[in-house]
Amino acid sequence: xxxxxxxxxxxxxxxxxxxxxxxxxxxxxxxxxxxxxxxxxxxxxxxxxxxxxxxxxxxxxxxxxxxxxxxxxxxxxxxxxxxxxxxxxxxxxxxxxxxxxxxxxxxxxxxxxxxxxxxxxx
Numbered sequence: 001x002x003x004x005x006x007x008x009x010x011x012x013x014x015x016x017x018x019x020x021x022x023x024x025x026x027x028x029x030x031x032x033x034x035x036x037x038x039x040x041x042x043x044x045x046x047x048x049x050x051x052x053x054x055x056x057x058x059x060x061x062x063x064x065x066x067x068x069x070x071x072x073x074x075x076x077x078x079x080x081x082x083x084x085x086x087x088x089x090x091x092x093x094x095x096x097x098x099x100x101x102x103x104x105x106x107x108x109x110x111x112x113x114x115x116x117x118x119x120x121x122x
Contacts, residue, residue, distance in 0.1 A: 028062075028063065028066050029059065029063065032058065032059040032062040032063060032066075033055065033059055035058070035062070036054065036055040036058040036059055036062075037055065039054070039058065040054060040055060
C-alpha cells in the first residue's frame with residue numbers, strides 16, 4: 001500500500017471529465033489553427049502580421065461557433081432526456097396497470113373456481 005488516501009470515486013470521475021474536456025478543447029483549438037494556416041497558405045500575398053491576425057480572428061470565431069454548437073447540443077440532450085424519462089415513466093405505469101389488472105383477473109378466476117369446487121364438493 002502507498003499509505004496515501006485514494007480520492008473518492010466521485011472526485012476521480014470529475015477529474016477525468018475535466019481532463020477529457022481540456023483535451024477536447026485543445027483538439028478543437030489545434031484543428032482551428034490548422035484550418036487557419038491552410039487558409040493563409042492559399043493567400044500568399046498576406047504579410048506575416050496579417051496572417052497571424054487572420055489566424056487569431058479565425059480561431060476565436062471558430063471556437064465561439066464550437067461553444068455555441070456544443071451548448072445547443074447539450075441543451076437539446078437535456079430536453080431529449082426529459083422527454084425520454086417522461087415517456088419511460090408513462091410506459092412503466094401502463095405496464096404496472098396491465099399487470100395489476102391481469103393479476104386481479106387471475107385471482108378472481110382462482111377464487112371463483114375455488115368457490116365452485118368447494119360448493120360442488122360439499
